[in-house]
Amino acid sequence: MKDIKTLTFAFMDPPFENERTVTFFRILDAALDRGAHVRVFAYEGAAALAFAQQQAHGNSVHGRDAKHESHPLTKDWIAALQEKAHEKSLQFDWVNCGLCADERGVNDSIKGCRRGSPADLWRYASESFNTLIIGTR
Numbered sequence: 001m002k003d004i005k006t007l008t009f010a011f012m013d014p015p016f017e018n019e020r021t022v023t024f025f026r027i028l029d030a031a032l033d034r035g036a037h038v039r040v041f042a043y044e045g046a047a048a049l050a051f052a053q054q055q056a057h058g059n060s061v062h063g064r065d066a067k068h069e070s071h072p073l074t075k076d077w078i079a080a081l082q083e084k085a086h087e088k089s090l091q092f093d094w095v096n097c098g099l100c101a102d103e104r105g106v107n108d109s110i111k112g113c114r115r116g117s118p119a120d121l122w123r124y125a126s127e128s129f130n131t132l133i134i135g136t137r
Contacts, residue, residue, distance in 0.1 A: 004090070005129040006037040010121055012136045014045030015054070015074040024134060025077050032084050037091040039128065041121040044136070047100040049074040050113040075110050082112045095120045 009028065013020050031038050042049055054073045078094060085092030095116035101107045107115070125131040 004035060004037055006039060006091070006127065007031050008039045008041070008121070008124040008128040008131040010041045010043055010131070010133040011046040011049075012044040012134065015049050015051075017045070020134065021049070021074065025074075025081070027132075028081055029084070032081065032088060032090060032092070035088070035090065036129075037093075038081075038085065039091075039093045039124045040095065041116070041118075041124060042094065042096045042100075043118075043121070044097070044100050045104070047096040048104055048106040050078050050094060050096060050109040051075060051106040052108045052110045078113065079110055093124075095124075
């Protein structure tokens, strides 16, 4: 287990706004597939990715209710990544920037995600094999 690398990611995009969010989750999934511990610092709008009160919705234009629309929620993607890490005996640590969550009103996060500060990103980066910061532009 000592040879397992830890990768840190900082992400800033809010849920549902662009394709970078899906790509970000695919990168996290690939890191777990390759046996890496994963640490995420969710900054700015990304603090809403783990918001527990996200709700699926229907699509009346296409005549589908919420069940049939099967709208993906970022909180569910995070939960799936947490479960995958658990099954592989890997660490998956998700920290939301507390100030960012406060100003957006998204403090109610799913289980396994916690509140932190940019100091967590500094610590993560200092202790990790590598760090990737995905900015908004």
